[in-house]
Amino acid sequence: MNAQHLIARYRAGQPYALDPLIEESRLPLYRFCYHLTRSRADADDLFQEAWLKAVRYLDRYRSDKPFLPWMFTITLNTYRDRYRSRARWAAKVKAFFSEEAHERAMTGVPDPNSQPEEHLLEQEMSERLAECLHSLDDKFRVPLILYYYKEFSYEEIADMLGVPIGTVRSRLNTAKLKLKERMRK
Amino acid sequence: MIMRNKNGQTDESDELDMLLEQYMAQAPIPSAQLLSRTKAAAARQSQSQSIIWLRALVAISLVLNLLLFYIIPALLLTTGLGMWMKIGLILAYAVGLQLVALVLYVGRKQVLGWMKKLEVLV
Numbered sequence: 001m002n003a004q005h006l007i008a009r010y011r012a013g014q015p016y017a018l019d020p021l022i023e024e025s026r027l028p029l030y031r032f033c034y035h036l037t038r039s040r041a042d043a044d045d046l047f048q049e050a051w052l053k054a055v056r057y058l059d060r061y062r063s064d065k066p067f068l069p070w071m072f073t074i075t076l077n078t079y080r081d082r083y084r085s086r087a088r089w090a091a092k093v094k095a096f097f098s099e100e101a102h103e104r105a106m107t108g109v110p111d112p113n114s115q116p117e118e119h120l121l122e123q124e125m126s127e128r129l130a131e132c133l134h135s136l137d138d139k140f141r142v143p144l145i146l147y148y149y150k151e152f153s154y155e156e157i158a159d160m161l162g163v164p165i166g167t168v169r170s171r172l173n174t175a176k177l178k179l180k181e182r183m184r185k
Numbered sequence: 186m187i188m189r190n191k192n193g194q195t196d197e198s199d200e201l202d203m204l205l206e207q208y209m210a211q212a213p214i215p216s217a218q219l220l221s222r223t224k225a226a227a228a229r230q231s232q233s234q235s236i237i238w239l240r241a242l243v244a245i246s247l248v249l250n251l252l253l254f255y256i257i258p259a260l261l262l263t264t265g266l267g268m269w270m271k272i273g274l275i276l277a278y279a280v281g282l283q284l285v286a287l288v289l290y291v292g293r294k295q296v297l298g299w300m301k302k303l304e305v306l307v
Contacts, residue, residue, distance in 0.1 A: 015228035022224055030219075031212035040213060047215060048223050055230045126211070129204050148202075150210040179203055 003067035007058055022051060025071055028150060035145045036079050038134055046115060049082070050075040069152065073160045076142065130180040140175035143168055253282060 011019035031045040031077055033050070054061075054074045133141060146157045156174075158165045222251050289296055 010231055015231040018227050019224050026220055034212045044219050055227045077205050115192035117227050125204060126208055129208050148205040157280055
């Protein structure tokens, strides 16, 4: 059943008609929320808040476009409105003291075929990357997440961010350069 | 390694690309409670929209009731016409209202269709 049909049923008064859409978006959308906020609690809030906003503005959804990128745009705007205004240092302090960072380190199950040293090195690199990625300005970080996480095209990213394609391209390049630079330090 | 991206361009995939792809693939899954909470909140939102629509309907009907059965007849009574003219006017008005009600009843399916369209707009 397509999104348009489910939305029409919801608007016709079937309150649970959107359940399949929520279910379908659970993994991609939640993971996107997590990459944006880097905290489970904040990702939970963002996921729910984005859905409530989407429900409120369902009439603005254009049926000729896919539903998931529209949801990503709403999530991004919700994140911008609410979470970005928080001071970055506060998030960093929270991440440092939260158990999630330790949890992440502990739940990294090694590949039985890989060497323990290799796994440790990979884990270390991944942690370093996460640290450097989240130290980037949102202007550069968000296009990177959209490009590498969901493999959205430049055009789709430009549409979501409301900027020209050229800007997306240059921001992605700058983001990668900055990331490389910070990783080297 | 040369990789082709969605934009049809070839990128020289370096270690950073691979690391980023690996990192993006690692993220927790949402809890079942969060999903059920979200579904319930979306359902509540739908009900609250219906309630808003119902309240609007009640408010509109109250205003119409006041206007059609109290204010307009009162205004008709205050005109400077003679007693019989006033009675005639009120009777004509009452008959007119009945006719409107009859037309609405006969074309109820059409009216319901308009209301549905209105509901979609609201």
